[in-house]
Every structure is written in C-alpha cells, then in structure tokens.
Amino acid sequence: MSPSALTSDGVGIAHLPNQRHKIVSKRGANFTVMVCGESGVGKSTFVNTLFTTAIKEPKKLKARHSKQIEKTVEIEITKAELEEKNFKVKLTVIDTPGFGDYVNNRESWLPIIEFIDDQHEAYMAQEQQPTRAGIIDLRVHACLYFIRPTGHTLKPLDIEIMKHLGSRVNLIPVIAKADTLTPKDLAKFKRNILDVISAQDIRVYSCPIESDDETVTTMNKSIMQSMPFSIIGSTDDVVTADGRTVKGRQYSWGVAEVENEEHCDFKKLRNLLVRSHMHDLISTSEEIHYENYRQTQMETRKFGEAKSKKYENPKFKEQEEQLRQAFTEQVKKEENRFRQWEAQLVAERDRLNKDLEAQHAQIKTMESELENVYQMRGTIRR
Amino acid sequence: MTLYVHCYEEHTHRHPFYSLLFPPLALHSVPPPLCINLSFKPNLFTSSSSLFFPLYKKLHNMSHRLGGRRKNVKKGFQFTLMVVGSSGTGRTTFVNTLCDSGVLAKKVCDSPEDAHIEAGINIKPVSVELDEDGVRISLTIVDTPGFGDNIDNERCFHEIVAYLERQYDDILAEESRIKRNPRFRDNRIHALLYFISPTGHALREIDIELMRRLSPRVNVIPVVGRADSLTPQELKDFKRRIMEDIEHYNIPIYNFPYDVEEDDEDTIEENSELRALLPFSIIGSDEEIVVNGRTVRGRQYPWGAVEVDNPQHSDFGRLRSALLSSHLQDLKEITHDFLYENYRTEKLSRTVSGGDQDDAAMNVDDMASQGVRLKEEQLRKEEEKLREIELKVQREIQEKRAELSSKEEALRSLEARLAQAQIADA
Numbered sequence: 001m002s003p004s005a006l007t008s009d010g011v012g013i014a015h016l017p018n019q020r021h022k023i024v025s026k027r028g029a030n031f032t033v034m035v036c037g038e039s040g041v042g043k044s045t046f047v048n049t050l051f052t053t054a055i056k057e058p059k060k061l062k063a064r065h066s067k068q069i070e071k072t073v074e075i076e077i078t079k080a081e082l083e084e085k086n087f088k089v090k091l092t093v094i095d096t097p098g099f100g101d102y103v104n105n106r107e108s109w110l111p112i113i114e115f116i117d118d119q120h121e122a123y124m125a126q127e128q129q130p131t132r133a134g135i136i137d138l139r140v141h142a143c144l145y146f147i148r149p150t151g152h153t154l155k156p157l158d159i160e161i162m163k164h165l166g167s168r169v170n171l172i173p174v175i176a177k178a179d180t181l182t183p184k185d186l187a188k189f190k191r192n193i194l195d196v197i198s199a200q201d202i203r204v205y206s207c208p209i210e211s212d213d214e215t216v217t218t219m220n221k222s223i224m225q226s227m228p229f230s231i232i233g234s235t236d237d238v239v240t241a242d243g244r245t246v247k248g249r250q251y252s253w254g255v256a257e258v259e260n261e262e263h264c265d266f267k268k269l270r271n272l273l274v275r276s277h278m279h280d281l282i283s284t285s286e287e288i289h290y291e292n293y294r295q296t297q298m299e300t301r302k303f304g305e306a307k308s309k310k311y312e313n314p315k316f317k318e319q320e321e322q323l324r325q326a327f328t329e330q331v332k333k334e335e336n337r338f339r340q341w342e343a344q345l346v347a348e349r350d351r352l353n354k355d356l357e358a359q360h361a362q363i364k365t366m367e368s369e370l371e372n373v374y375q376m377r378g379t380i381r382r
Numbered sequence: 383m384t385l386y387v388h389c390y391e392e393h394t395h396r397h398p399f400y401s402l403l404f405p406p407l408a409l410h411s412v413p414p415p416l417c418i419n420l421s422f423k424p425n426l427f428t429s430s431s432s433l434f435f436p437l438y439k440k441l442h443n444m445s446h447r448l449g450g451r452r453k454n455v456k457k458g459f460q461f462t463l464m465v466v467g468s469s470g471t472g473r474t475t476f477v478n479t480l481c482d483s484g485v486l487a488k489k490v491c492d493s494p495e496d497a498h499i500e501a502g503i504n505i506k507p508v509s510v511e512l513d514e515d516g517v518r519i520s521l522t523i524v525d526t527p528g529f530g531d532n533i534d535n536e537r538c539f540h541e542i543v544a545y546l547e548r549q550y551d552d553i554l555a556e557e558s559r560i561k562r563n564p565r566f567r568d569n570r571i572h573a574l575l576y577f578i579s580p581t582g583h584a585l586r587e588i589d590i591e592l593m594r595r596l597s598p599r600v601n602v603i604p605v606v607g608r609a610d611s612l613t614p615q616e617l618k619d620f621k622r623r624i625m626e627d628i629e630h631y632n633i634p635i636y637n638f639p640y641d642v643e644e645d646d647e648d649t650i651e652e653n654s655e656l657r658a659l660l661p662f663s664i665i666g667s668d669e670e671i672v673v674n675g676r677t678v679r680g681r682q683y684p685w686g687a688v689e690v691d692n693p694q695h696s697d698f699g700r701l702r703s704a705l706l707s708s709h710l711q712d713l714k715e716i717t718h719d720f721l722y723e724n725y726r727t728e729k730l731s732r733t734v735s736g737g738d739q740d741d742a743a744m745n746v747d748d749m750a751s752q753g754v755r756l757k758e759e760q761l762r763k764e765e766e767k768l769r770e771i772e773l774k775v776q777r778e779i780q781e782k783r784a785e786l787s788s789k790e791e792a793l794r795s796l797e798a799r800l801a802q803a804q805i806a807d808a
Contacts, residue, residue, distance in 0.1 A: 101586050150471075152470055155469075160533065180580075180610055251685075253683075254687075256683070260684075
C-alpha cells in the first residue's frame with residue numbers, strides 16, 4: 001500500500017522555526033563576554049568599538065596617585081542592554097584590571113579562574129533549588145585574551161593563563177593594538193603564536209566550519225584561518241586621505257581604519273562574536289563547559305556540600321571581618337537594652353512588692369486594733 | 383684628591399680648576415672617607431631642576447667652554463650605553479638603528495615547546511665603532527634581553543644593579559692599586575635607556591620600581607618604545623602622565639640639567655628643549671623603504687609609512703644627537719663625579735664602620751688587598767727612615783771613634799813626652 005500522499009502544504013512542522021524565532025525574539029538573549037589582558041592593551045576601547053556604544057568607561061587616570069597600588073587582580077562587571085530592530089540582548093562585560101601589571105605576577109590568574117568556576121557553581125546551585133524560576137546566569141560565554149604586540153612570541157605568563165582559561169571557557173586569542181606591526185611582522189607573529197598554542201596544548205575556540213550554505217562555509221574557513229585576530233580599536237571618526245569618514249586612528253603618516261580588512265581582522269572577529277557565531281558560543285559554553293564542570297564536581301563532591309575555595313581575595317576577607325564586627329556590635333547593643341529593661345522591671349516589681357507589704361502591715365495593725373476594740377466593747381458590755 | 387686626576391686618559395679635564403677643586407693631599411693611610419666629598423656632593427635624590435650643586439655646575443660649564451674635547455678628537459671617545467626594557471618594546475631595533483648596522487641579532491624564538499620556560503635576564507655587552515661628525519666614538523652597548531618577561535621579575539632588578547656595581551668595584555680596585563694599569567678599560571655605564579611600553583596610560587609598577595632602583599647608580603633616561611602605536615594626541619598625554627608620575631614618585635632621572643644663572647642662553651634653550659621632549663618617543667627600523675621617491679629608514683604600513691628620521695614622527699634624531707654629540711661628556715662626567723663618588727663613599731663607609739657585612743663579603747678581598755698594599759707602603763717608608771737613621775748613627779759613631787783615636791794619640795804623645803821629660807829630669 002502506498003503511503004497516503006501528504007497534502008501540498010504539509011502538516012505544518014516546517015513552521016516550528018518561525019515559532020521558535022518569535023519566542024526567542026521576545027525573550028531576548030543573554031551574552032557574557034570576558035576581556036582579559038594586561039592594562040593599556042586596548043580592552044575597553046575594543047568593547048566600545050565592537051558594540052559602537054560607550055559601554056566601558058575609559059580608565060580614570062587622574063585618580064591614580066590618590067590610591068595605593070594594590071597588588072590584586074580585580075573583577076569588574078559592566079552590564080548593558082542593547083537593542084537592535086526590536087531584539088534585546090542583555091550584555092555583560094567582565095574586565096580584569098590589574099592582571100599582569102605588577103612585578104610579581106605569580107598566581108595572578110587565580111581570581112579570574114575562581115570567578116569563572118564560581119559562575120558555573122552558582123548556576124549549578126540554583127538549578128538544584130526547588131524553585132528554578134529566576135535564575136541569574138553569569139556564566140562566561142566567550143573569553144577574549146589580548147596579547148601584547150611584541151612581535152616575538154607568547155610570554156610565559158600568557159601561556160600559563162591561556163592553558164587555564166582554555167579548559168574552562170571558549171578562549172579566543174586576540175592580538176591587540178595591531179597598528180604597531182607591519183604586515184610582515186604580523187604574519188610572523190601569528191605563526192609563532194599558533195606554533196606555541198599547538199605545542200603547549202592550549203585549547204582555543206574553533207567554530208563549526210561546515211554548513212549548508214557555501215558562502216557561509218568559506219566565510220567560516222577564513223575566520224578560523226585568521227586566528228589569532230589582529231585588531232585595532234577606535235570609537236572616533238576620522239577622515240582618510242581620500243575623503244571617507246571612517247572609524248579609525250589618525251596618525252601623522254596615515255589613517256589606520258578599523259573596518260578595513262587589509263588593516264586588521266576586526267570585521268572577522270565581529271562576525272564571529274556577534275553576527276554568526278554568538279549562538280554557537282552560548283551553546284558550547286552551556287553544554288560543553290558547564291557539563292564538564294558539573295561532571296568533575298559531582299564526581300568528587302558530595303551532594304549539597306559547599307565548594308572549596310582556592311583563592312581568598314584579601315578584600316573580601318576584610319569586608320567579612322567588618323561585617324562580623326558590625327554584627328557583634330549590634331548584638332551587644334541589643335543585649336544591653338534588654339538588660340536595662342530587665343533591671344527596670346525588677347525594680348518596679350520590688351517597689352510594688354514593698355507597697356504591698358506596707359499595705360499588708362497596715363491591714364494587720366487595723367485588724368488587731370479592731371480586735372482590741374471588740375474585746376474592749378465585749379468587756380464593757382458585760 | 384690627586385688619585386683620579388691621574389687615572390683615565392679620556393678624562394681630559396686637566397685644567398687648573400681641578401686643582402682648585404681637589405687640592406693635592408698627602409696620601410693618607412686610610413682613604414679619607416666622608417669629609418672632602420660631602421661638600422661637593424649635592425643631593426641627587428630630587429628630580430627638580432635644582433639637581434646640581436651650583437658651584438659644580440659653574441666649573442663644569444667653564445670646563446666645557448674651554449673646549450675640553452679638543453684633545454680627544456683625534457683619539458676618539460669611549461661611551462657605554464645600556465638598554466633595558468621588556469621584550470617587544472623595540473630595544474634591539476633601536477640599537478641597530480642607532481648604529482646604522484645590524485649590531486644586535488633579533489630575538490630568535492626558539493622551539494615553541496620551551497616557550498613556557500622562564501629564561502632569566504641575560505646581560506651582554508657589544509662594542510661598535512661609530513663616526514659622528516668626524517669624531518670617532520667607541521660605543522659599547524649592553525643589552526638586557528629577558529627583562530620583564532618572567533612571571534616574577536624581582537630577580538631582574540638585582541642582576542642589573544649587581545652588574546652596575548661590579549663595574550664600579552672594578553674601577554675602585556684599579557684606583558687603589560699601587561701600580562695602575564694604564565690601559566685599563568672603563569666599563570662603567572654612562573647612560574641607561576629605559577624603554578617604556580606604549581600602553582597609553584601611565585607608568586606601571588615595574589617601570590617605577592626599576593627606575594627608582596637604578597637611578598642612584600646610573601643616569602636613567604626614560605624612552606617610549608614603539609611610539610608608532612600612539613596618535614599624536616595620545617602621545618602627548620602619555621608623555622605628560624609619565625612625567626607627572628616621575629614627579630610624584632620622586633624618581634631622579636637625567637633631565638638635561640641646566641643652571642638658569644650660570645649657563646649661557648644657548649645651553650639653557652637646548653637643555654630645556656630636550657627636557658620638554660622627555661620621555662623621547664622612539665621608532666626604530668633597520669629596513670629602508672621608499673617614500674615619495676626618497677629612500678629612507680622607516681616602517682611601511684598599509685595605511686602609510688613612518689620615517690625614523692622625521693622629527694615629526696619620532697624623537698629619534700634628537701635623542702641620537704644628545705647621546706652621541708652634545709651630552710656625551712655631561713653624562714660621562716656625572717657618572718664619574720657623582721654616581722661613582724656616591725657609590726665609593728657608601729661602600730667605603732660601610733666597610734670602615736664595619737657595618738653591613740652581607741655585601742662586604744665579596745668586597746672583603748679587595749679591601750684586604752688594598753689595606754695590605756697601603757700597609758706595605760707604610761712599612762717601606764718607615765724602613766727607609768730607619769735606614770737613614772742607622773746611617774747617620776754609624777757616621778756619628780765613626781766620627782766619634784776617629785776623635786777618640788786622635789785623642790788617644792794625643793794622650794800617648796803627651797805621655798811619651800812626659801816620660802821623656804821625667805827621664806830627662808832624673
């Protein structure tokens with residue numbers, strides 16, 4: 001029996017993607033990106049250039065003398081909400097000021113790694129709650145590591161942290177301030193970096209290349225070949241020699257354009273991050289990295305046990321101490337108040353007791369007087 | 383102190399003022415520690431323009447005007463320069479550009495498997511002969527690859543400071559020798575170029591620490607390497623912030639000192655110009671490119687070409703002329719007259735007072751041998767004196783004996799005469 005022919009417009013399963021599209025566009029997306037690298041390497045400028053809005057404030061340099069040089073690596077979280085054609089994205093940018101800036105940078109990557117793990121941990125804990133409605137998800141979807149353009153090769157510090165990052169997040173190495181390298185130097189530098197990455201077994205993000213569309217496949221291939229991406233960041237509009245107004249950097253010998261493919265790989269990186277592979281980044285970090293973390297944690301830890309902290313941020317300790325002190329002070333104050341109140345009550349009671357006794361004594365005397373009077377009357381009557 | 387006036391051929395200022403400044407003293411048995419030097423030792427540890435003691439400046443300029451260089455034009459100068467900075471700041475290229483030839487080899491990136499191994503700092507001097515406006519300069523460049531590349535960079539500072547102090551120790555030992563080597567080679571560093579990474583923000587901790595630790599021993603000149611990564615406005619702000627930081631942390635750098643009262647107009651103008659350019663922005667290149675038909679040294683980018691010798695693009699030309707022509711003598715003098723003297727005073731007062739034994743350990747041998755030499759001299763002098771006395775005494779004895787014998791003779795002759803007379807009478 002031949003199967004009954006489908007009607008010309010099918011069952012309607014083909015409309016599922018449209019429905020999904022509607023749901024997703026209403027919900028909006030949530031994207032967390034971390035920018036990591038030494039200070040002065042162009043991280044804030046890049047983020048602002050990528051999203052063409054001033055998301056991150058430029059570093060406040062006037063105040064640098066007033067505070068002490070603290071030798072810690074901080075984690076700075078900046079949140080923004082972007083909207084384009086009615087589609088909302090909740091963007092979170094995580095910065096790591098203080099990394100690699102000091103004379104002794106040993107273990108300076110610990111706060112960063114702890115942060116990433118903490119996010120996985122927090123998500124895991126929230127998932128295990130009875131009500132899972134309002135989950136706050138700060139898991140990092142992509143980590144851009146900014147390499148200083150020395151022109152030689154990766155430094156030991158870079159290698160160390162990239163190893164740690166690559167196993168936990170989608171790591172994308174980026175050559176910062178690429179307008180200081182000539183094309184020849186740049187090619188040599190990229191080759192050296194790729195050699196080191198493969199020799200040292202560092203896991204970097206590799207997007208899926210194959211796709212149904214031919215153009216997309218070639219584009220993906222070209223994107224992957226340009227890794228690590230060389231970028232120039234700028235939010236200023238400048239006029240080039242031939243009169244065009246572009247985003248770029250104006251030197252006395254020319255204008256380095258941000259969106260020019262020959263000058264830097266900014267466009268390719270933007271495609272990777274936003275246009276074509278954002279969803280892939282989000283899904284790989286949620287599926288692969290989170291699952292990895294969950295698996296390793298569940299194999300070694302009991303259910304419900306708290307995670308062991310490897311790194312103690314001294315600032316947090318201080319805050320903890322302060323809070324504890326404030327708490328004990330408050331408790332003491334309350335206790336004092338209660339004691340005073342108790343003392344008051346006791347005093348009241350004593351006073352009242354005394355009054356009562358006095359009254360009793362009076363009554364007794366009056367009674368005895370009365371008795372006397374009766375007796376006297378009795379004797380007089382007889 | 384007659385000691386150093388005799389020492390080094392290139393120290394040419396053998397003119398009358400030096401004998402005024404340092405009157406010849408009798409050689410003491412113990413080197414005079416603090417007394418003489420203090421009055422001529424200005425407080426180097428202020429970074430303001432009143433860095434130098436006015437009296438010294440006066441003499442220094444007089445010596446300059448007397449053309450202290452004339453004698454050495456034929457013989458040539460000797461100058462030692464050290465370049466320090468993290469890798470990738472353009473040190474090697476700068477040195478090659480300065481000397482116009484491939485003096486230093488570019489960093490060879492060895493096998494990627496070993497890239498994670500931290501190599502320590504490596505100090506290696508290289509000598510080059512230059513010809514600058516007809517003057518021969520024998521330039522020694524000390525490169526420090528490996529600085530700032532490790533995860534923990536504390537040791538790098540120690541190594542550099544130890545190297546500087548070793549050179550000073552060599553000179554100190556040579557000075558105190560009884561018979562000095564006339565062909566002794568002076569390896570002290572006359573100027574140190576510190577390459578600041580062009581972040582565009584301000585000084586980092588490693589920059590501040592290094593400059594602070596090295597400036598008591600050497601003239602530190604801060605330099606912004608790879609200045610082609612900053613736009614003109616960014617460069618101006620960056621330079622300003624660096625100088626603010628240097629003021630704030632009180633780091634004494636070599637800032638082309640001049641004395642408003644004493645110097646002539648040209649010197650003041652020149653020095654204040656150079657001071658305003660601090661820190662110098664450097665672009666280096668050992669390749670030649672074609673720009674508008676001219677062949678120049680520069681870097682070719684897709685958006686334009688940077689020229690090394692163009693004063694609008696980089697301060698390389700000004701720095702080169704300041705280092706090799708106009709301020710070469712100044713740098714050398716400051717190294718010898720202040721930095722070296724400071725070091726010497728510190729070191730000798732340490733061992734004389736018997737204080738810090740930690741660093742004195744390796745210098746004990748030197749000090750002992752110096753002490754021994756001085757004692758030897760003492761002994762010799764005393765021996766001589768004794769010998770003279772002996773001779774004198776012997777002579778006296780002989781004279782006395784001669785007298786005695788003559789007197790005896792006289793006595794005998796008298797006796798004989800008496801006997802004769804007695805016999806005559808009887």
